[in-house]
Amino acid sequence: MENFYLGVSILLCMLVLLCLYRVIYGPTIIDRIVGVGAIGTKTLVILVLIGFIYGRIDMFLDISIAYALLNFIGTIAAAKYFEGRGEI
Amino acid sequence: MEIVKVISVILILGGCFFFITGTIGFLRFPDFYSRMHATGKGDTLAVFMAVIGFAIYQGVFHGAILDSIKLVIIAVFVFLANPTATHAISRAAFRCGVKPWTREESK
Numbered sequence: 001m002e003n004f005y006l007g008v009s010i011l012l013c014m015l016v017l018l019c020l021y022r023v024i025y026g027p028t029i030i031d032r033i034v035g036v037g038a039i040g041t042k043t044l045v046i047l048v049l050i051g052f053i054y055g056r057i058d059m060f061l062d063i064s065i066a067y068a069l070l071n072f073i074g075t076i077a078a079a080k081y082f083e084g085r086g087e088i
Numbered sequence: 089m090e091i092v093k094v095i096s097v098i099l100i101l102g103g104c105f106f107f108i109t110g111t112i113g114f115l116r117f118p119d120f121y122s123r124m125h126a127t128g129k130g131d132t133l134a135v136f137m138a139v140i141g142f143a144i145y146q147g148v149f150h151g152a153i154l155d156s157i158k159l160v161i162i163a164v165f166v167f168l169a170n171p172t173a174t175h176a177i178s179r180a181a182f183r184c185g186v187k188p189w190t191r192e193e194s195k
Contacts, residue, residue: 001145004097008138011104015111022115022123030181034124037173038114041131041166042107045138048159052142057150061158068162072169079176082184 002053009049016042033078040071089148096145103138106130119189120181128174132167139163 016039023035044064051060110130117123139159147156 001093001149004100008100008104012107015107018111018115028120028181028186030177030184030186031120031123034120034127034177035114037177038111038127038131041135041170044162044166045103045107045135048139048142048162052146057146057152057155061155061162065158065162065165068166068169072165072173075173076176079173079180082180085184087184 005049005052009046009053012042012046012049016046030082033075037071037075040067040074044068044071092144092148096141099137099141099144103134103136103141106134106137110134120186121178121188124174124178124181128171132170135166135170136163139166 019035019038019042023032023039026032026035044067047060047064047067051057051064054060107130110126113126113130114123117126140163143156143159143163146152146159
């Protein structure tokens with residue numbers, strides 16, 4: 001089962017690289033924020049998988065909970081910041 | 089007992105499938121809102137399926153009930169938080185004057 005987890009996490013890492021393209025190229029700033037948010041959700045699952053692979057499940061689950069919270073708050077903060085500005 | 093492993097593997101593979109489709113949609117769609125549409129929904133369901141698959145496998149095979157409870161908490165939180173963040177970002181984008189893509193523009 002560990003090899004299966006390893007395969008899934010490698011697949012997710014490649015998807016993160018794909019999202020990175022949109023973060024670098026993204027025509028507007030908001031695209032970059034969404035790209036970072038998408039990378040954040042993928043990293044969350046990768047974190048949980050790392051916990052399973054290395055056997056330290058408790059530690060990595062707490063890290064991924066904190067990461068999910070921070071990712072959400074980051075996106076909301078960026079949205080609130082862009083609420084006021086008139087142009088992109 | 090094997091059926092549980094099959095179920096969790098199917099859930100995790102389903103999660104990977106929706107991650108892939110969400111990323112492809114995120115890269116290929118022409119305009120910000122359609123990209124947001126793909127990412128917001130695709131990733132949310134993918135995280136939910138993958139993490140529930142982990143929780144089932146952990147709960148049954150390793151008997152780690154506390155870990156599977158934490159995993160379910162993560163799944164429910166992401167299931168609630170991701171759409172909220174998506175809504176906030178797209179509303180902010182709309183307020184900032186990001187125009188949706190129209191068919192005429194593509195000609």
